[in-house]
Amino acid sequence: MDSFGIVDLLLFLGISQGVFLAITLSLLHNKNKPANRILSFILLIACLMLVGRVFYPRFSGVLFFRIAGFVDTLIFIFGPLLYTYIRRLTFNESPSYKTPWYHFIPAFLHVVFFSWTLFYTREELQIIISEGGFNFVYFIVETVGLISNVVYLAKSYHLLSIYKTAEKANLSYSQKVQIFLSFFLFGISVFMILWIISYANYFMRFKELHFISYHLIWMSIPVFIYIVGFFSLKQPEIFRVPLSKKKTVSKERLNGEELEILKKNLEDLMVNKKIYLNNELTLKDLSKELNTSTNNISWLLNNIHQCSFYDYVNTYRVQEFISKIQKGEHFNHTILALSLDSGFNSKSTFNKAFKMIKNDTPSNYIKTLQTS
Template sequence: MDVIDFVVFLGISQGIFLAIVLQVLQNKNRLANRVLSMILIIASIMLTGRFFFTVGFPNIFFFRLALFVDILVFIFGPLFYLYYRRLIFNEKTKYVLKYTYFIPALGMVIYHLWTYQYSYDEFFLMFQNGSLTGPFLIVETVGIIFNFYFGYRCFQLLKMYQREEKNNVSYSQHLATYLKTILVISALFLLLWIASYILAYFFNIYSSFLSYNAIWIVVSVFIYVIGFYSLKQPDIFRMPLLRKEQAKNRERLEGQILQELKAGLEKLMIEEKIYLDHKLTLVDLAKNLKTSTNNVSWLLNNIHKTTFYEYINTYRVRAFVEKIKSGEHHQHTLLALSMDSGFNSKSTFNKAFKMIVKDTPSGYVKKIDSL
């Protein structure tokens, strides 16, 4: 067993360990982590198959088993889509994958069962004389297209999340960066896969570094990195998944109802200073106003011409500015004053302040002190 084989073996044990630990965690994105555990188990199985394949295990059964794990390549895409959806959206009915998403995997099962009619020697001879090149080409082509399709579906979910985040939370969860990083690295893996695909089938160039086996081993290791990150990931506020037809059916607020809602919102912000709650969400605000989140969103978007994120953080920035004007920054740090104003992190504070004041906090303070 060489160093690479040892690393692969270590990855298998780590994948199983992470899958178990993620299930033990309480109140931390449990539905999403359940899917991630499944992905980790599949990655471990793939690494196990690749381990037997690359070390040249003499047992023919294990050699066949190693080839059989190619089926799992067609399961990664749908499961990652399910992971994204359960991690970032809160749906009244728990979303489950459609059976049609697993048709390619079923096709792979049928294909591998078909190869079992041949002995190991016959199979190896067919591989050497190119008889299996056509089926392999079809399998990889479908695999690339299939995984790109679900990568695009995940990208759509990310765009929806970024749009809805500003309408539902008043702070940054830093989730978009995490999801974007997964997509970018996954896209890189797919591009490397395409490169090895083109070199192998169109130029007959086979690289030990840029190969199907090497790429999927790296993919499995990358999934373990995601698993480790999820161990310390805080509980996430999931966005309501609003359908287009639901958005169109939002009722327009008018008359007495509109005036009462406007007055109630003003009282919460000015008298009760609800914006000082670091984790304030649209749901919290709607509960305090004793109305629906749709009504609050309509009021903010159509009357105040702003998003929930911008509206709440405008009040927080105003509170911070008042503290600066009263000279509190001479006794306390800017970060401490921002926290007292309702912000929950330095990054959210800096981003909101620059968006609203058109200046950095330190730059603004210097201007105030120079007056």
């Protein structure tokens, strides 16, 4: 039996941290709970894989081969769970999205195959293993698993892209979930690249990048578990946006008197009532104030004002900020304080909106006003 070393200690820390985070996330009571349940399951899968990595070199034999064969089924479950987690975290669907059963067909077939190996005696399995009888099976399993995970990773990136567009159409502020998910998917992308290179090294004798191996992947997983879990625990409740499942063709949804009334009421709400000072204003909030549907407001903004809800509201907020600067309020208050008083909910959202609308930074813009 091999002795335990530094790498094994790192893996054990990852296992303990992953189990702790999985349990903690599942107990958090907020709107993210349906998504956190999936993330907890993903973390437990990672922990189980790490356990296998620690004990496989030390307890190799027929019994462990049987167990490991079933554990490998997890590589076919990870992809669907990843997609489900991102969809539950970002989109508002009732009931919560559930992955259709057919996504787990590869996992089912894998279990069926290794269940079939249970009919072999210990001696028969030892002969098959020693003669390399399962080498082709391993190749097929890893190839299909790799392709499956790459496909679900691509689908997850596409889902994040849809969310970014939907967020601008429904929220007047940016949520940190975009940054978290971008990092989350980037980390998984790194693992996929390392996996592909390791796969090529092992099965195709591609030795140019021999220093990248499965060991590097295993050592990276505990670090990833800690970082993802840390951000998840700090993640506030997320306003999930509706998921548009089909594209609608732009048409004359509003016209005549109805259109003019809605335009007038919207302008009154923004100019006189300054509803944009609500730093968590959503499209749904605006529709309630105007006593109309969110679709009507979206149509008005997209076709008449030629902008998204996010851009429309933040244009008013930027003008409010500039008005405060012109009154000299920046001599007594910080730029951040004035931006928050103008309706922005964070410094990053303010800087991003100001740069987009004025094509300049707030500090440079103030300097320009002072010198003119």
